Amino acid sequence: MIQFVSNKGGGSAVDFETAILDGFAIDGGLYVPQRLPQISLETLKEWEHLSYIDLAFEVLSLFMGPSVMTEIELRQLLQNAYASFEKSTIIPLHQLKSRKETYVMELFYGPTLSFKDVGLAFLVNLVDFFLKRRNEHKSLIVATTGDTGPATAFFTAGKSNLSAWILYPKGLITAEQERQMTTLPHSNIHPVGVSNCLDGGDDLDLVIAKLYANIPFKNKVHLSSVNSINWGRVMMQTVHYFYAYLQVADTIGEEINMSVPSGAFGNLCAGGLARKMGLPVHTFVVANNTNACLHRIFSKSVFLKKPIFETPSSAIDILIPYNFWRFLYFCVGEDAPKIKKWSDAFNATGKVQFDEETHASYSEGFLSSSISDERTLELIKEVFAKDNYLLDPHGAVALAAAEDLKEPLGDRKLVCMATAHPAKFPQVIKDALQVKTLPDKGKHPSIDAAKALGEKVYSSTHSDLEEDLLKMMTADWDLKHNNTY
Numbered sequence: 001m002i003q004f005v006s007n008k009g010g011g012s013a014v015d016f017e018t019a020i021l022d023g024f025a026i027d028g029g030l031y032v033p034q035r036l037p038q039i040s041l042e043t044l045k046e047w048e049h050l051s052y053i054d055l056a057f058e059v060l061s062l063f064m065g066p067s068v069m070t071e072i073e074l075r076q077l078l079q080n081a082y083a084s085f086e087k088s089t090i091i092p093l094h095q096l097k098s099r100k101e102t103y104v105m106e107l108f109y110g111p112t113l114s115f116k117d118v119g120l121a122f123l124v125n126l127v128d129f130f131l132k133r134r135n136e137h138k139s140l141i142v143a144t145t146g147d148t149g150p151a152t153a154f155f156t157a158g159k160s161n162l163s164a165w166i167l168y169p170k171g172l173i174t175a176e177q178e179r180q181m182t183t184l185p186h187s188n189i190h191p192v193g194v195s196n197c198l199d200g201g202d203d204l205d206l207v208i209a210k211l212y213a214n215i216p217f218k219n220k221v222h223l224s225s226v227n228s229i230n231w232g233r234v235m236m237q238t239v240h241y242f243y244a245y246l247q248v249a250d251t252i253g254e255e256i257n258m259s260v261p262s263g264a265f266g267n268l269c270a271g272g273l274a275r276k277m278g279l280p281v282h283t284f285v286v287a288n289n290t291n292a293c294l295h296r297i298f299s300k301s302v303f304l305k306k307p308i309f310e311t312p313s314s315a316i317d318i319l320i321p322y323n324f325w326r327f328l329y330f331c332v333g334e335d336a337p338k339i340k341k342w343s344d345a346f347n348a349t350g351k352v353q354f355d356e357e358t359h360a361s362y363s364e365g366f367l368s369s370s371i372s373d374e375r376t377l378e379l380i381k382e383v384f385a386k387d388n389y390l391l392d393p394h395g396a397v398a399l400a401a402a403e404d405l406k407e408p409l410g411d412r413k414l415v416c417m418a419t420a421h422p423a424k425f426p427q428v429i430k431d432a433l434q435v436k437t438l439p440d441k442g443k444h445p446s447i448d449a450a451k452a453l454g455e456k457v458y459s460s461t462h463s464d465l466e467e468d469l470l471k472m473m474t475a476d477w478d479l480k481h482n483n484t485y
């Protein structure tokens with residue numbers, strides 16, 4: 001059975017269930033599996049015609065093993081998790097006619113219309129499964145740049161073992177994303193709009209880390225998180241890389257390229273790990289907007305925090321791609337003390353310069369680009385005109401980055417990850433298409449329906465957030481537990 005350890009080396013190895021229920025490791029590090037399962041080309045060939053759910057079963061079984069739950073339980077959990085997805089294929093691929101061998105992986109057919117549904121549908125149900133089996137409860141806390149929050153809220157709503165606290169930077173997400181959280185009537189969902197977040201969502205992650213470090217509080221409210229700090233998110237996200245590959249490759253073993261709009265690097269960390277497990281991806285494109293933190297890491301060897309820009313691809317306005325530390329762990333020979341040294345230095349100074357050998361270890365098979373706002377909008381317009389296909393701003397960043405890197409990528413097949421539905425970003429779409437009325441492809445009935453619903457939201461400011469959460473979460477826990485939850 002695979003055990004899990006902190007990428008910063010603290011504490012001892014834990015089992016799968018503990019890693020999932022804890023979220024962060026005891027030393028504030030990120031859980032990583034002690035070994036990555038290896039998948040041969042023969043196995044990939046056997047998986048060639050599996051549905052998304054059957055493939056997920058195979059990939060997850062490698063990490064979970066039969067002692068975590070029975071095969072029947074895992075299959076049932078997967079069926080339930082994805083029942084709310086709009087398409088029976090869960091994550092279909094769409095080939096763009098205007099480009100050679102270019103496929104858009106549509107990761108936005110979950111109930112809240114972003115790729116976060118793909119990871120959270122399973123993870124929240126998994127946490128709930130474990131809690132029911134133990135007869136325990138948890139307070140979940142997540143920070144969101146607009147998509148993790150709605151997905152967490154949707155899948156947690158009404159679950160009696162869970163209470164969700166969802167922090168979002170007020171004014172920095174769209175009204176459509178906000179309503180996906182604030183219009184849920186369930187008493188276990190607590191969206192918190194936080195004003196004055198000068199560093200956007202990164203400000204919120206830091207407060208979560210502080211709450212985790214407050215051990216009496218953490219223990220009192222049984223704190224956990226389903227942000228991509230949680231290994232379960234990254235594990236689940238490896239599946240869509242396998243699925244995309246198996247849909248697109250003509251022969252198993254053929255190498256393809258994939259482009260991923262990236263913020264906290266959770267999605268691409270999963271891609272990088274899938275390749276380390278044996279997936280034949282030639283190059284991953286790290287697609288950034290003008291908040292080019294990952295682009296600096298990959299092209300200039302420097303992890304550097306700079307002031308944030310607001311961009312049309314607001315969900316990736318992120319300065320601290322913390323899952324890079326998780327991926328780096330596997331690139332530098334699982335050297336946890338090195339990860340601790342670097343991440344502590346980054347937390348203290350906002351900068352780490354990597355040496356040549358380290359840069360070579362993590363950048364092999366990755367190229368990166370930073371895409372301007374103008375280019376993002378132009379590409380949405382161009383693809384709509386040529387293909388009658390509407391990209392959301394994040395999918396557009398992925399495609400633009402791959403086009404910037406056309407030459408080094410060569411003529412291999414390309415999969416671009418479209419991580420959100422355009423209906424979540426109506427103003428950006430109108431600006432891009434230079435129209436006053438959204439085309440039908442930019443609409444979604446759930447987005448329209450939410451406009452008529454009442455909203456419930458808690459408010460805080462960044463400077464008071466930690467204190468406010470300590471009070472609100474403790475009061476909620478006491479109330480629910482004195483009333484037998």
Ligand SMILES: Cc1ncc(COP(=O)(O)O)c(C=O)c1O
Pocket residue numbers: 114115116145146147148228261262263264265266267268315316394419420
């Ligand atoms: C629509 C969308 N695309 C891309 C990303 C980036 O994903 P990650 O943070 O895993 O890099 C996010 C979330 O941050 C998102 O909401």
